[in-house]
Amino acid sequence: MEPLLNLGREFDFTDKQFAKVKSDLYDYAGIVLADHKKSMAYNRLVRRLRALNLQSFDSYFNFIAANPVEINQFINALTTNLSSFFREKHHFDFIVSTIIPRIRASAQQRIRIWSAGCSNGEEAYSIAMSLTESLLSIDRYDIKILATDINSSVLETAQRGLYDIDRIKLLEPHLVRKYFIKGRGNYHGKVQIRPELQQMIHFKYLNLISEWPMQGQFDFIFCRNVMIYFNRQTQRQLILNLARYIQPEGYLFVGHSEALAHQQSDFKLIGKTIYQHQATL
Template identity: 45%
Template sequence: MTAATPASQSPAAPAAAGRREFPFEKRHFEFIARMLHQLAGIALAPHKVEMVYSRLARRLRELNLADFDAYCALLESEDGGNEIGFLVNALTTNLTSFFRESHHFDYLAKTVVPDIRARHGGESSHPRLRLWSAGCSSGQEPYTIAMVLAAAFGPELRRWDAKILATDIDTHMIDTARRGVYPAEVAASIPGPLRDRFTRRLREDGEAKIVVEEDLKRLITFKPLNLLEHWPMKGPFDAIFCRNVLIYFDRAGRTQVIENFARLLEPGGCLFLGHSESLYGVSNRFRQTGPTIYRRLP
């Protein structure tokens, strides 16, 4: 996830109804903002009123709803839970790519993997390895993690009990990620040897696509999860990627999530954040070891 593009108009500004397909009043914005915060922990700044309108107007057309009163009523209804995923997806930009912020994956391969080998490699015939992609969007991040692990460990990975958990609040993104099928052009960011090894080309609906190989998919479990609700996993994790997710939470939400990450990470385990995120003033459970890379303190 990455930040949605802000707009300049506030909810108190004139509605400019003549230019709008649907009337959109301050009470609509405040209701949607309140519900999004209550159910997903996402804080909508007041200046994002035009962004909210433009993205949800498309949703009203898809649902054949007459106005925002009807949409707010849907969110409050028994079927509203099914709409929350669409709401989150509409109001956040699921911008992701393979090997995005590549310095994180260099650090994973050159520093984290050797540390894991040193700590756990001699423990048993099947030493345990756990990583988590929290806010995995359409799946490129966990597949990138899997490629890095498979390349760094080589054939040795077969003797490890290695699993990657990938979660997102949006069930539609989880479905996309689980399929592992993407437009062919997104493969350009994958290093050639890894692209040749872990993906194959196909045509789907007349378009060139790539699909992730099954051996890589088997390393990953995709699950829907709201980071501000109960976490069923027990850990511990060797590393957690949570990039461009915390920017959507208020301070209390960020603190809650980071404290839970600290609880589930191994001492010395790594937390990777997005390029505009920081733990400054949020937690003293970590030390920074690189750009948006943190280690959990003992």
């Protein structure tokens, strides 16, 4: 029956070839691609075949083996990046209502934050806006936000900080005025993040299943809609690693469909998809 499934396709894409795509994606990135994603995988990877002027998926696999740099393009094609400014707003409300008062009360001046799986940067910029809006005399604080992703293409978008104007249509007007520059001429219909906000964030490529090069701990980490692409074993290792990088009593924010309930961990659920790292005695 398999040949019938390939009718109308420009290239053959057999179950064996799909199995290799799934296996390679798991090996490279720890991402589990569901069986029902075969058409999605074909539609995304076929663009690479055309771009490279290759005639088959087997030729593409051989190309990757001979040109490891193509692994990044392979991962870029197969990873999904859905993001928006202040997505899951209750997380940012928690920053303002709970984390900021705690920082003020402790006279803390050094603040370190990590957006893990930052996609095109909207999450990291939303964190920066929340801090800037809530902290009095922002210049008194030493704030650094690390934002990482495995997809090099979305990282380029994040670093540019240039977005379609539709991306900010739901933002409060005062945030738009304060943090965005509307494009003109060739950039009509675009908005640019203001430099003072961009300077707070360091965007960097990172594969979460590889060794992490960071030193020190973070006050809070956003790792949202990342674990859903991993199996239980990889999720468990990720949570253990995150625990080592969060300050005692620091916070971990996860996605709306994610939970740590099935994992034994040092985190306690304190709010909707918000966990606090329990201090080790």
